[in-house]
Amino acid sequence: FLTLDQVNLQYTHKGGAVAAVQNASLRLGRGEIGVLIGPSGCGKTSLLRAIAGLERLHSGSIHLGGEALAVASQNVHRPPEDRRVGLVFQDFALFPHLSVADNVAFGLRHLPPAPRQARVDEMLALVGLEHAHKRMPHQLSGGQQQRVALARALAPAPALLLLDEPFSSLDVDLRESLSQDLRAILKASHTTALFVTHDQAEAFAIGDRVGVMQSGHLEQWDEPYTVYHRPATRFVARFIGHGVFLPGHLEGEHGAQVRTALGLLDNAQDCPVPSAYPDGRCEVLLRADDVVHDDDAPVQACIEHKVFRGAEFLYTLRLQDGTRLVATVPSHHNHHVGEWIGIRTQVDHVVTFATP
Numbered sequence: 001f002l003t004l005d006q007v008n009l010q011y012t013h014k015g016g017a018v019a020a021v022q023n024a025s026l027r028l029g030r031g032e033i034g035v036l037i038g039p040s041g042c043g044k045t046s047l048l049r050a051i052a053g054l055e056r057l058h059s060g061s062i063h064l065g066g067e068a069l070a071v072a073s074q075n076v077h078r079p080p081e082d083r084r085v086g087l088v089f090q091d092f093a094l095f096p097h098l099s100v101a102d103n104v105a106f107g108l109r110h111l112p113p114a115p116r117q118a119r120v121d122e123m124l125a126l127v128g129l130e131h132a133h134k135r136m137p138h139q140l141s142g143g144q145q146q147r148v149a150l151a152r153a154l155a156p157a158p159a160l161l162l163l164d165e166p167f168s169s170l171d172v173d174l175r176e177s178l179s180q181d182l183r184a185i186l187k188a189s190h191t192t193a194l195f196v197t198h199d200q201a202e203a204f205a206i207g208d209r210v211g212v213m214q215s216g217h218l219e220q221w222d223e224p225y226t227v228y229h230r231p232a233t234r235f236v237a238r239f240i241g242h243g244v245f246l247p248g249h250l251e252g253e254h255g256a257q258v259r260t261a262l263g264l265l266d267n268a269q270d271c272p273v274p275s276a277y278p279d280g281r282c283e284v285l286l287r288a289d290d291v292v293h294d295d296d297a298p299v300q301a302c303i304e305h306k307v308f309r310g311a312e313f314l315y316t317l318r319l320q321d322g323t324r325l326v327a328t329v330p331s332h333h334n335h336h337v338g339e340w341i342g343i344r345t346q347v348d349h350v351v352t353f354a355t356p
């Protein structure tokens, strides 16, 4: 439904060209929610601006519902107002002098009063603010204001809704409940959306697809489960979740197993193993949830550091040979720093990368 093909975006800065987005390609199905995540400055906002038509492509193309929004090679660039793309930004302020209902009606001026009123009612009900028509923005909480902003963006029924960190100015509690509501609201209105966040939990909770960006590159675009369990690059592996890279050595037929400091692990790579690993040497991603506390396990690890996260601790562990690991361990038992505990790995498919 939304297709980006080899999108390149450059800014001119002090006479030189700065690449903000490089060869980004993605597909998002109708009614799906895509999430872009990545460190500050990696190009997330730039990519949204290109889709909205606020920036011209240097090369590549963007199609929405089969229509060309931008095709650099043919000099096609539809103006923003001609794209049926809605936008909600982080600092998306409501019009302070307009009531909630008038804010939501803002994009509906082309409609006669009765259907306009009906649409406003429908949108406010959708975001759970059906009794707030007459309120003024300053009479609403931050979370309520963002709901109104969402209702305003959804009212003209955009073919695609772009949301750029819309919750980043809200407190954590509110963010969590709003992000769940957002998903429900987008699904209820069958809205196709692309959402930018720097919060990984939010990305996984909201997205049907998650894209991880770094330095203008979209390094992976996949289902959240795949992004977590089959990270395409070392950057994605490091950026998502907690884990370490351990030296490993491929063993068995076609490198079906990997020898590590923690013993033999099954290899995720579909055989035959990439010949990219000279001498079978590789690095193994071991996530915190791949390491399990087990008093009967032969491998002992010393707790160097621990972070309490409620249901679990995040431990930083050191093995006898100095190897460092991280582990999430249920917090029923409160080990102390310096204590040695038994650990083993619980990995179905280990993820390997070439040794840098």
Ligand code: ADP
Pocket: 011, 012, 013, 018, 019, 020, 038, 039, 040, 041, 042, 043, 044, 045, 046, 047
């Ligand atoms: P993100 O939203 O992921 O934080 P941005 O898309 O805002 O990243 O920025 C990507 C890169 O483009 C950054 O290096 C930023 O400095 C640069 N950039 C953004 N806007 C402009 C601009 N108007 N002119 C020049 N460089 C810009």
Ligand code: MG
Pocket: 044, 045, 046, 164
């Ligand atoms: Mg940004």
